[in-house]
Amino acid sequence: MASIARNIRAARRLPLGVRGVKTSADTTELRQSPSNDSQPFTLKLHEDSFQTYQCETPDLEVQITKGELLQMYSEMQTMRRMEMAADALYKAKLIRGFCHLAIGQEAVSVGLEHGIQKDDRVITGYRCHPFAVLRGGTIKGVLAELLGRQAGMSHGKGGSMHIFTPSFFGGNGIVGAQVPVGAGAAFAQKYKGEKNCTFALYGDGASNQGQVFEAFNMAKLWNLPTIFVCENNKYGMGTPAERSSSNTAYFTRGDKIPGLQVNGMDIIAARRAVEYARKWAVDDDKGPLLLEFVTYRYGGHSMSDPGTTYRTREEVQRMRSTQDPIRGLQRYLEEWGVATEQELKALDKEAKVVVDKAVEEAKASPEPLVKDLWSDIYFKGTEPPVMRGREREEVHRY
Amino acid sequence: MTTARRLVHGLSRKGHPLALSSQRRSNSTKVEPPPAGGHLPGVANSKLLRTTRDTALRTPGISWKDEVSSGLGGRETQKMNTYQAVRDAMAIALTKDETAVVFGEDVGFGGVFRCTMGLAEEFGKERVFNTPLTEQGIAGFGIGMAAMGHTAIAEIQFADYIFPAFDQLVNEAAKYRYRSGGSFDVGRLTIRTPTMAVGHGGLYHSQSPEGFFMGAAGLKVVIPRSPIQAKGLLLGSIRDPNPVIFMEPKILYRSAVEQVPIDDFELPLGKAEILVPGSDLTLVTWGTPVYHCETALHVLNSPSKELESIIPASVRSAKIELIDLRSILPWDMETIVESVNRTGRLVIVHEAGMTAGVGGEIAAEVQKRCFLKLNAPVRRVTGWDIPVGLQYEKFHIPDAIRVVDAVYAADWLSIHDRIVTSVLHGTL
Numbered sequence: 001m002a003s004i005a006r007n008i009r010a011a012r013r014l015p016l017g018v019r020g021v022k023t024s025a026d027t028t029e030l031r032q033s034p035s036n037d038s039q040p041f042t043l044k045l046h047e048d049s050f051q052t053y054q055c056e057t058p059d060l061e062v063q064i065t066k067g068e069l070l071q072m073y074s075e076m077q078t079m080r081r082m083e084m085a086a087d088a089l090y091k092a093k094l095i096r097g098f099c100h101l102a103i104g105q106e107a108v109s110v111g112l113e114h115g116i117q118k119d120d121r122v123i124t125g126y127r128c129h130p131f132a133v134l135r136g137g138t139i140k141g142v143l144a145e146l147l148g149r150q151a152g153m154s155h156g157k158g159g160s161m162h163i164f165t166p167s168f169f170g171g172n173g174i175v176g177a178q179v180p181v182g183a184g185a186a187f188a189q190k191y192k193g194e195k196n197c198t199f200a201l202y203g204d205g206a207s208n209q210g211q212v213f214e215a216f217n218m219a220k221l222w223n224l225p226t227i228f229v230c231e232n233n234k235y236g237m238g239t240p241a242e243r244s245s246s247n248t249a250y251f252t253r254g255d256k257i258p259g260l261q262v263n264g265m266d267i268i269a270a271r272r273a274v275e276y277a278r279k280w281a282v283d284d285d286k287g288p289l290l291l292e293f294v295t296y297r298y299g300g301h302s303m304s305d306p307g308t309t310y311r312t313r314e315e316v317q318r319m320r321s322t323q324d325p326i327r328g329l330q331r332y333l334e335e336w337g338v339a340t341e342q343e344l345k346a347l348d349k350e351a352k353v354v355v356d357k358a359v360e361e362a363k364a365s366p367e368p369l370v371k372d373l374w375s376d377i378y379f380k381g382t383e384p385p386v387m388r389g390r391e392r393e394e395v396h397r398y
Numbered sequence: 399m400t401t402a403r404r405l406v407h408g409l410s411r412k413g414h415p416l417a418l419s420s421q422r423r424s425n426s427t428k429v430e431p432p433p434a435g436g437h438l439p440g441v442a443n444s445k446l447l448r449t450t451r452d453t454a455l456r457t458p459g460i461s462w463k464d465e466v467s468s469g470l471g472g473r474e475t476q477k478m479n480t481y482q483a484v485r486d487a488m489a490i491a492l493t494k495d496e497t498a499v500v501f502g503e504d505v506g507f508g509g510v511f512r513c514t515m516g517l518a519e520e521f522g523k524e525r526v527f528n529t530p531l532t533e534q535g536i537a538g539f540g541i542g543m544a545a546m547g548h549t550a551i552a553e554i555q556f557a558d559y560i561f562p563a564f565d566q567l568v569n570e571a572a573k574y575r576y577r578s579g580g581s582f583d584v585g586r587l588t589i590r591t592p593t594m595a596v597g598h599g600g601l602y603h604s605q606s607p608e609g610f611f612m613g614a615a616g617l618k619v620v621i622p623r624s625p626i627q628a629k630g631l632l633l634g635s636i637r638d639p640n641p642v643i644f645m646e647p648k649i650l651y652r653s654a655v656e657q658v659p660i661d662d663f664e665l666p667l668g669k670a671e672i673l674v675p676g677s678d679l680t681l682v683t684w685g686t687p688v689y690h691c692e693t694a695l696h697v698l699n700s701p702s703k704e705l706e707s708i709i710p711a712s713v714r715s716a717k718i719e720l721i722d723l724r725s726i727l728p729w730d731m732e733t734i735v736e737s738v739n740r741t742g743r744l745v746i747v748h749e750a751g752m753t754a755g756v757g758g759e760i761a762a763e764v765q766k767r768c769f770l771k772l773n774a775p776v777r778r779v780t781g782w783d784i785p786v787g788l789q790y791e792k793f794h795i796p797d798a799i800r801v802v803d804a805v806y807a808a809d810w811l812s813i814h815d816r817i818v819t820s821v822l823h824g825t826l
Contacts, residue, residue: 121546152579153579153581154577154581155579156579157577158576158579162577163578164578164582165581166581169582170577170582174569177566177569180534180535180537180538180539180541180542180566181538181541181545181566182542183535183538183539183542184538184539184541184542184543184545184546185542185545185546186542187543188543188546188548191497191499191524191548192497198542211534211538211566215535215538215539217532218529218532221530375580376579376580377615377616378575378618378640379575379638379640382638382639384728385731385732386731387615
């Protein structure tokens with residue numbers, strides 16, 4: 001383990017911007033051997049997993065079960081498969097328009113889901129597909145939405161970025177716009193006396209939007225259970241963080257809101273941070289907290305960005321081979337005797353089968369009917385008498 | 399020379415719009431300077447205001463939402479100005495809907511126009527609260543609350559400040575339902591905002607931004623003209639299952655006074671109201687200019703001595719139909735088209751500038767739907783296509799004289815008359 005850690009430390013000397021936490025995926029130590037699937041055992045996170053701003057470091061000792069680790073592995077693998085399927089469908093020109101993939105950032109979405117409760121709310125920006133699935137959606141529903149089909153989670157009318165479930169308030173196509181919306185959702189939770197919080201996610205790129213700071217201020221002023229989550233993948237579209245932000249320590253940018261920087265490539269650290277944040281906002285009623293997950297996207301910003309004009313291929317390759325969240329967890333599982341290579345391979349295969357099946361089902365779903373273009377604009381029965389298309393024949397009468 | 403011909407000439411000589419309005423201006427400054435508060439002489443004694451209990455209870459389209467609360471004599475009314483009526487509507491919403499909250503800049507202590515006076519004391523500071531100066535944040539915050547099923551009544555302190563929130567309103571509020579395929583919506587969001595000129599508001603306190611929202615399908619935009627209208631339409635907007643931008647003409651907050659029913663009632667969204675029936679010309683407007691139009695009708699019917707010579711008898715007897723559009727989105731095409739098909743002439747009056755204003759949209763639709771019935775081109779009387787300057791605001795916005803001028807022109811320079819005249823004189 002020590003040698004791996006050293007290698008990773010060397011690999012970290014990349015022009016990747018200022019950051020204090022480790023971003024390796026496999027520096028957690030086993031403290032106590034796992035016995036069976038449901039018996040919790042103890043792990044110790046690396047002491048550089050977190051950096052704090054005006055708050056205590058989370059407990060580095062983590063209780064976890066074999067079952068949960070395997071589930072995390074399987075979910076990360078499935079999410080990556082889904083994003084790869086979206087990539088292929090896009091390149092086959094079946095998905096049109098915009099598409100932003102989260103390959104490389106799986107530890108954030110899956111780690112978040114493992115640290116929160118069912119009725120907590122999540123809202124995010126562009127890279128939203130894994131959250132939609134994990135928060136109660138389906139892979140078929142996401143892919144069909146990207147394809148613009150009736151089986152899509154927004155019936156094919158939203159497309160990428162516009163996928164919702166009852167506890168997931170969607171991706172969002174306007175950079176940063178989801179952040180005050182998340183603060184409003186948290187206010188409603190507090191008002192209703194719900195023991196829940198809202199996670200409002202945004203990227204390092206969106207972190208400079210004015211309304212993000214407006215939301216910070218309101219959430220702190222009114223002590224709202226809002227967890228602001230900056231997914232720092234180090235590039236806001238094609239601009240490195242240090243060229244867009246005067247302060248790239250995003251976890252310190254909430255002024256009076258305490259912050260926690262987290263190794264976003266290690267899913268166990270991610271889960272720990274989310275649990276910590278949830279306890280902070282809900283159980284301890286300490287108001288908002290700012291989480292920064294230091295992570296990395298392997299692909300470009302969107303499908304039209306090759307992702308290599310503003311960073312080197314070597315950098316991407318190095319991140320993939322040394323700090324990949326899935327490979328990191330895989331190494332844990334094998335080293336700790338949680339699962340054999342064969343068992344993990346079987347999970348990989350299962351992920352592929354699940355996604356392939358969803359792709360076929362999504363592709364088989366028909367496109368929305370023309371009449372569906374006119375629905376969901378106003379509440380049914382309160383529409384204007386007519387809405388116009390281009391021609392007389394296209395005028396829709398409600 | 400025919401009468402029509404003479405009039406055309408007469409107009410170019412004596413009745414030039416500028417000549418006409420400058421005459422009026424010099425008179426008004428000499429005789430009766432407007433008070434600093436921007437008092438509108440037309441509003442105080444407007445016949446359109448329902449100042450008795452009887453007429454108030456007979457407001458067209460009124461829909462009662464609760465039982466008679468006021469004993470044997472039936473429903474009661476109370477004298478209120480517009481800000482009191484708005485406050486009354488919010489108090490009812492807060493009383494009946496425990497998820498309802500009111501927030502915005504300074505609303506905790508009454509708001510700059512006093513619309514939320516005493517609400518924080520009555521309903522608690524958790525339900526009526528001040529926000530930071532953060533319009534985009536207020537809108538986004540309200541959208542988030544509404545997405546959670548809360549009734550969010552947000553105030554943007556002036557309609558001019560709504561532009562930082564434009565993104566949230568157009569890209570978030572308007573599209574929430576559509577982009578989620580109907581699984582989410584922010585129907586319980588209402589944004590209240592004071593709009594239109596106030597006499598001395600200048601660049602950022604006198605704009606009328608309703609037109610900017612007209613293309614944002616998914617939103618509704620409502621502008622009331624009076625206390626009863628404000629209360630009924632605001633309650634209708636708060637309870638409408640779509641996000642509504644409710645623009646309150648700020649000069650009417652104090653100047654428009656009516657007997658307002660104290661019970662819970664709504665007025666319908668998306669419906670125009672014919673205020674004065676007529677058969678010769680349709681005059682469509684909303685908000686403050688409703689009263690300029692009323693004054694214009696009065697001037698046309700019984701012109702003062704100075705104006706007598708340029709307003710001929712035939713124009714004086716014209717029956718002009720005055721319509722308050724009330725909802726800008728969706729706008730009541732049916733009522734307007736039906737009216738223009740009867741009258742053959744349309745004049746649209748609004749305070750926003752002409753280019754890409756709401757009037758352009760209405761005119762385009764009317765010329766298509768009423769083409770063969772139109773006796774004259776549709777005319778628009780609007781603010782100038784310039785920013786609202788600090789000075790000369792009174793001349794920037796449409797006033798009664800400019801409305802008179804437009805009505806007169808639409809009535810007498812009609813294509814029909816010109817063609818007939820030309821044929822008679824062999825010039826066509």
